[in-house]
Amino acid sequence: MNLSQRHALVTGASSGLGKAVATALAAGGAHVLMVARDPHRGEAARTEIIAASGNPAVDLLCCDLSSQSQIRALAAGVRGRVDALHLLVNNAGTAFPRWGLTPDGVERTLAVNHLAPFLLTNLLLDLLVAGAPARIINVGTRMNTAMDLEDLNWQRRPYRMMQAYGQSKLGNLHFTRELARRIAGSGVTVNAVFPGVFRSNLGGTDGAQGLFWTSVDRLLGWALKTPEQAAERVIHLLTSAEVAGISGQYFGDRVPIKAPAQADDAAANERVWQLSAAMVGLAEESFPRVSGKGLDHR
Numbered sequence: 001m002n003l004s005q006r007h008a009l010v011t012g013a014s015s016g017l018g019k020a021v022a023t024a025l026a027a028g029g030a031h032v033l034m035v036a037r038d039p040h041r042g043e044a045a046r047t048e049i050i051a052a053s054g055n056p057a058v059d060l061l062c063c064d065l066s067s068q069s070q071i072r073a074l075a076a077g078v079r080g081r082v083d084a085l086h087l088l089v090n091n092a093g094t095a096f097p098r099w100g101l102t103p104d105g106v107e108r109t110l111a112v113n114h115l116a117p118f119l120l121t122n123l124l125l126d127l128l129v130a131g132a133p134a135r136i137i138n139v140g141t142r143m144n145t146a147m148d149l150e151d152l153n154w155q156r157r158p159y160r161m162m163q164a165y166g167q168s169k170l171g172n173l174h175f176t177r178e179l180a181r182r183i184a185g186s187g188v189t190v191n192a193v194f195p196g197v198f199r200s201n202l203g204g205t206d207g208a209q210g211l212f213w214t215s216v217d218r219l220l221g222w223a224l225k226t227p228e229q230a231a232e233r234v235i236h237l238l239t240s241a242e243v244a245g246i247s248g249q250y251f252g253d254r255v256p257i258k259a260p261a262q263a264d265d266a267a268a269n270e271r272v273w274q275l276s277a278a279m280v281g282l283a284e285e286s287f288p289r290v291s292g293k294g295l296d297h298r
């Protein structure tokens with residue numbers, strides 16, 4: 001894999017899958033923009049990624065993805081560093097054990113897992129078109145739960161962590177399908193991937209580890225994949241000629257897998273897009289439109 005001259009952005013690159021993907025991309029010669037929320041964990045990971053890959057072209061950008069103003073600042077920071085983006089991996093994920101709203105008024109698990117990739121990707125779309133052929137990968141899960149579109153913020157029913165996680169991750173699939181439709185012909189593809197089940201700190205920083213993930217790790221840790229093994233699926237989708245031009249698909253181990261039926265519903269995909277746009281304050285008129293080889297900003 002020769003990724004020299006390619007700019008790649010990976011969220012959640014301070015640990016787990018994101019760190020493994022960032023390391024593999026750096027080892028392939030890419031310029032990696034790694035996004036982490038904590039400067040100390042981020043810097044420690046950056047040092048490890050540079051040492052493991054032998055590539056010093058690894059930049060750290062700090063952003064708490066639960067904050068829409070920080071996501072906007074992140075997008076501005078990316079613009080300050082590159083004038084084109086070739087690879088975008090929306091990997092960061094979490095699960096909050098208790099209900100809470102972000103300062104933007106959004107339920108926290110939804111904010112990080114679904115709205116953050118939605119907003120960040122839309123803010124970076126023109127850079128991706130400038131880098132075309134470019135690829136976007138959204139990291140999904142098999143633990144999907146239908147989204148309650150009347151109550152995305154969990155204000156009318158008891159909050160359940162695993163359901164909130166499953167709904168937010170189904171949001172990733174709705175987003176993947178609708179974005180693929182909207183940017184068809186732009187030279188940018190978007191796909192989702194189920195990375196398999198692997199050893200993880202998922203939600204640990206946000207207090208969820210003790211409730212669920214630790215048990216999974218303790219009971220099954222020996223049998224689980226490593227993040228590096230899980231990263232192989234992501235790297236394949238980012239770099240293989242086999243998937244060039246393929247968009248809107250949900251991949252498992254190098255082959256498309258069946259998405260939950262909701263993600264096959266074009267009207268639902270459009271509705272989730274509209275609701276998400278409203279929640280991040282992006283007006284429909286502000287979305288770029290594909291025309292010819294590029295995107296028009298109306």
Ligand SMILES: NC(=O)c1ccc[n+]([C@@H]2O[C@H](COP(=O)([O-])OP(=O)(O)OC[C@H]3O[C@@H](n4cnc5c(N)ncnc54)[C@H](OP(=O)(O)O)[C@@H]3O)[C@@H](O)[C@H]2O)c1
Pocket residue numbers: 011012013014015016017018035036037038041063064065066091092093094112139140141142194195196197198199200201202203204205206227
């Ligand atoms: N592990 C599995 O078996 C599995 C299976 C299917 C899908 N996935 C998906 O794989 C992705 C990576 O998970 P992982 O298992 O590698 O977990 P992980 O080791 O906990 O990594 C998650 C990353 O997301 C970051 N993150 C969380 N909240 C954030 C926020 N508010 N702002 C910025 N960054 C934030 C974390 O940063 P901190 O270091 O600051 O916490 C961390 O770098 C997730 O999308 C997850 O849903 C995992």
